[in-house]
Every structure is written in C-alpha cells, then in structure tokens.
Amino acid sequence: MSDLPKRITIDEEGPREGFQSEKKVIPVADKVRLIEALAETGLKHIACVSYVNPKRVPTMADAEEVAAAIHRKPGIHYSALYLNQQGLERALRGPLDVQGSVRITASETFSRKNIGKSVADSLVEQRMSLQTFKDRGMPVEWGVVLGAFGCN
Known part of the structure; x- marks a missing residue:
C-alpha cells in the first residue's frame, strides 16, 4: 500500500453539471448557497456554471448572475465551462x-446536441480560443475529449 498517493485532489463538478441537467430552473440564491456550502468543505476547485447558449440550456441562462453572487473564499478555484469562443468571452x-x-x-x-455545431466547426472555434489564450499570454493547461465513450 505504500504506492498509494499521500494526497488526492477532488475537482467538484456537481454544481455546474447538476444545475445544467435539471429540468426546471433553480433560483440563483439556491445555486449560490450550494456553491458556498461546498467551499466550506475544504474543496479546492468548484465548477460553478456553464457559459453556454441559454436556448440550449435554459438552466444556465443565469450564469453571469450566479458567478457574480458567489462570495469567494481565498485558495479555491471557482471555474466555469465554456464550449466555444462566445462562451470563453463571457x-x-x-x-x-x-x-x-x-x-x-x-x-x-x-x-450537434451539446454545442450546436459540427465537429469541424467546433474545431474552428477551438482554434479561435487558442488564439485568445495566446493573445492574453494565457498558457493552455489541459484538454478534454467530449463524448469519447458515447453521447448523452
């Protein structure tokens, strides 16, 4: 058992993933209350909102309002999902x-279901995002393959 890590890091995706999966819109105050309660547990990363098309994901139409209302604790990375250039800019x-x-x-x-674009068009968007990172001097720290094991 000595080969087990001494420490693990948990990236909490529950608020973002959970809120966008709900059928009805959860009030902003309730979303913020959950995010702030999770911050009290000692988590170091909480994914809070998705900057996505509100027509596709109505439960995330309030992303800016939720993000602005969170009372952030030092030392916690509060993040958001974005899937295209418009989401990145938001x-x-x-x-x-x-x-x-x-x-x-x-x-x-x-x-097509989640981004509203073909894979080819989505790749063009990602190139635009890469240029935005370069222009801002931001390193690209990680990548994700979405839908690698199926489609929701």
Missing part, C-alpha cells in the same frame, strides 16, 4: 477563474 468578462483549455468532441451527435 467567462473572461466574469469573476470566475479561467484556465486555458481545449475541448474537442469525438462524436458528431454529441457536438
């Missing part, structure tokens, strides 16, 4: 932490 205007990242889709169906 994230950069907001108060949450933005890391350079690239998200590509492995599934045409996933891309």
